[in-house]
Amino acid sequence: AFEKMPVNITVNGKAHKLSIEPRVTLLDLLREQLHLTGTKKGCDYGQCGACTVHVDGQRVNSCLTLAMTVDGKKVTTIEGLAKGDELHPMQEAFIKHDGFQCGYCTPGQIMSAVACIREGHADSETEIREYMSGNICRCGAYPNIVNAIQEVKNGGQQV
Ligand code: FES
Ligand code: FES
Helix, strand or coil: CCCCEEEEEEECCEEEEEEECCCCEHHHHHHHHCCCCCCCCCCCCCCCCCCEEEECCEEEEHHHCEHHHHCCCEEECHHHCCECCECCHHHHHHHHCCCCCCCCCHHHHHHHHHHHHHCCCCCCHHHHHHHHHHCCCCCCCHHHHHHHHHHHHHHCCCC
16 A cells, blocks of 8 residues: 555635545545546546546646645536536536537536636637547537537636
């Protein structure tokens, strides 16, 4: 067994003091220790985007991120996007535009979609597709996902 290390992480506004093995990924920490299972494990090696979360506002693949490297940082997961009962505008837009079928890729798609607008990569369909290319959807919901992102972008809502 590996020696455990202390790590302090704020997740969705809540501070956690944890003790973890150095090899634990942020994805496993979220799902197994904090029971935040909205973030999905698709491939576990950086190829699908199902595990996308934000760390200090930047999107990351949580399966490729060692939890230790997030010490002192703020993580936002899909569970932290809605404000109380009010869905985030991107969640609303995914529902409106049928941006999902089975839903497995959806939390990661939505976290990337928010980052796509925040980081200024949503000016055209091509740009959106390029930025979103790391988020794989086996159900082929891509056109609807692009429509959802464009609606939020064009609506000028705060994301
Ligand atoms: Fe992280 Fe696939 S689970 S990219
Ligand atoms: Fe099924 Fe994307 S909605 S994988």
